[in-house]
Amino acid sequence: MEKITIYHTNDIHSQLSYWPRIARYLTQEKQRLMSKKETVYVFDDGDATDRVHPLTEATNGKAIAELLHDGSYDAVTIGNNEGIGNTKDQLNDLFSEARYEVVVSNLKDKETESRPDWAREVLLLKTKGQHTFALVGLTIPLPMSYDSLGWNVEDPFDVLDELVRTYRNKVDGFILLSHLGLPTDREIAERYPEVLVIMGGHTHHLLPEGEMIEGTLIAGAGKFGTHVGKITLEYDKGNQILMAAEVIDVRSQVDPVPDEHVDMNELYRIGNRMLEHEVLGELKQPLNKEQVAEPNLISLTLAAMTSLSDTTIGVVNTGLFLESLPKGLINRRQLHEALPHPMRVVEVSMDGRSLKRLLNQMEQQKEKLKMLPVKGYGFRGKIFGSLYFQGIKRIKEGIYINGKELDQNREYKLITVDYFLYVPFFPELQAQTSVRMISPDFLRTIVGNYIAHQNSNSLNERKESS
Structure with a gap:
């Protein structure tokens, strides 16, 4: 026994x-x-x-x-x-x-x-x-x-x-x-x-x-x-x-x-103090988490994401952004609080027909998703929020990619977060087979590196002009 x-x-x-x-x-x-x-x-x-x-x-x-x-x-x-x-x-x-x-x-x-x-x-x-x-x-x-x-x-x-x-x-x-x-x-x-x-x-x-x-x-x-x-x-x-x-x-x-x-x-x-000691860069103006004006934290994030690829089109959901970033020095704590999600950035290659179907799926669900409570798959926010695009516009005449009408026979690359591949909202995206993670870093790290890089470029420009 x-x-x-x-x-x-x-x-x-x-x-x-x-x-x-x-x-x-x-x-x-x-x-x-x-x-x-x-x-x-x-x-x-x-x-x-x-x-x-x-x-x-x-x-x-x-x-x-x-x-x-x-x-x-x-x-x-x-x-x-x-x-x-x-x-x-x-x-x-x-x-x-x-x-x-x-x-x-x-x-x-x-x-x-x-x-x-x-x-x-x-x-x-x-x-x-x-x-x-x-x-x-x-x-x-x-x-x-x-x-x-x-x-x-x-x-x-x-x-x-x-x-x-x-x-x-x-x-x-x-x-x-x-x-x-x-x-x-x-x-x-x-x-x-x-x-x-x-x-x-x-x-x-x-x-x-x-x-x-x-x-x-x-x-x-x-x-x-x-x-x-x-x-x-x-x-x-x-x-x-x-x-x-x-x-x-x-x-x-x-x-x-x-x-x-x-x-x-x-x-x-203790964790917050450790993160505060790591300064990433400086913002000349505050970046709001809402789409109230340009630039905002959402548009800067999309710019940071697409800077890692040779494409300029991307999409994220506004529910990802939990805090705004103030003017001045930015540290890891602030970015962690703004983007606490363990998410990475992916590049999805698809033809124009697939991209059109995906954008139509997004359009059809935008009102439902706006206030939809979601959790899991690395998401640490409360609601999914609105979809925010870079390089993609929908007007009555059709869908435009970087100012040109979408070509259904052309190959496109779309930048987004890996979270979009796991949620059940966008089956067209999940059906794509050409997907690559373009950085091992989390989204917030990519944003922090982008801010630091902008600071570095600004500093170099000041040195060259002096």
Whole structure:
């Protein structure tokens, strides 16, 4: 007979309001069960970091990776916020000081064609009762984003096929840290009886008692650190296993830590101070987040985006812009507050017919989208807002691109944010196959670099004229 306890979190997204009590609870529970000679593990299923928090932004996520030590974690996997929320160099450095294992079974370096040295393909867990489990970590495949950053993210089913073949006869079962989303977790449960437990994230699902599908227990602990998941595996004398899942609401079921909100607010302030110290350039006039006059922050952002390509046409939504930029020196904190989204810029090549269909889709939905509440896919605003174009005008006579009537047989390149490829509003855009990410930097970094470059050009012009 043996009892195994697993505590798990997912999708904390740098929301630290309850982190001190979570960390203390996990550590105390782990110590309590270990003192009883029981087997206990603590795992995280990805998206622990999120650059919406200024300290995460200022430290490229390392502050959160360090905080996980307070929760006595044994192993974590990565979500899209770690995987594509960082450049390749930043991700390679994210866990350089981690004292827990990082298990990512479906990620390889494009250059070396091997797993990065900070990641394990599989972790074998041996319990006190001599049972052995293969711990697997799978992150959601977003090939365009990962490919552009220098990673090869593999199909999770192909990876599972191989791992099950390799370890099936060496372990008592598989435990999966999944950042794939609940629908995929359910499909895995149906296809792989060898997988005993799936702890899931990405879709922020909260499963108070878990779901049992074909003998596989699926668990999920919601989002933003409001819950901790708990799984128990019990072997009887006949070596039959009984599995159960529950969630602990840390807001009501876990005692607060003294001054926890004061401490977490201080981390927020520390992050902001770090960002304030990085001055990017100077604005001669304020840039409003609204379309009240030219220039404004929206038009400057589109200019910054198209400066990275040989095209001058682009589109963004005004809901991206959360704060205006004042006249004077501009620092990273101001840009982070104005554009907190982990979004990158993409160039989409399409013929004139496809571009016309896309623009018609946008025209047909503009009133619906203007005040539509949206979330997810990296968007950190509240409403989608209006569509704002550069180089594209629609008048009664037709659509004009840079002053010339749209040619349906011509090839065009459109600049936008990768967010537009994921939302369900523009199927014509999603149907395009010629898409490239034109910079590993986030949108706000591109805007900051553009402001700095303008300052540099202005300074050079003053030097030449003097």
